[in-house]
Amino acid sequence: MAFENPSREEIKRILEQVGNIAVVGLSDKTDRTSYMIAGAMQSRGYRIIPVNPAAAGQKILGETCYASLQDVPEPIDLVNVFRRSEYCADVARDAAAINARTLWLQQGIVSEEAAAIAHEHGMTVIMDRCIKVEEAITRPVRPNAPSGV
Template sequence: MNHDTYPDYYIADILRATKTIALVGASPNAERPSYRVMAFLLRKGYKVYPVNPGQAGKEIQGQTVYASLADLPEPVDMIDVFRAAEALPALIAEILELEPLPKTIWGQLAVRDDTAAASAEARGINVVMDRCPAIEYPRLIG
């Protein structure tokens, strides 16, 4: 897939089909974008699992924080990535070990690695990079 642009229907379909989200890089700091996006997603009715090894066992916005994706209590539809772009290849390798695989990997603004994305897409996972669901949801769904 060309990750320079996405058809609106592609992103809208992902946002409508997604029910559960693992938010990798979740922060308890209300000033951080990951905190604000998590709050938005929770308000829109998504079930969000924060993932941050430094905060494991604590709570962010009333949700238990998990150390890793492998620790999540249930499979998720989407993994929303708030990590540096350089971390994406290793994270996607970790994601590809999950069973079952998520339907979508979503890289936040400035989080992009086309080679890593291709490995996920080869396994049937939808990939969105350099976008924010808190921007796309109001634009496409309302």
């Protein structure tokens, strides 16, 4: 059966309910797409937790960066992935190990294997979609968002 992303209504529900978003592959370089998208999501009131072994221990967007999902000391609801497709199955396994609810592969990233792993562990999977674009389209109500957003 071919993969199908959740409906926009389901994506809106996910974004309304998400607490912590771990961003795997979040760069500390401000000109990178991962940094810009994570920053935009943070400005909309989402808690962003950077995951990047090359930047572990550093601050990115004011948050401590961790080497792996397993190193994050708090629950993660959504794992947003900025890694090439061939690495996504391992990320899906890691997301399953920490009981994440959603695996989100950014625009241009598709991995049927990662989707199968995530589905096996009860996760919702979104692939080849930009979380910032989807958030802008659905505009969920964020109770902790800064005023004016």
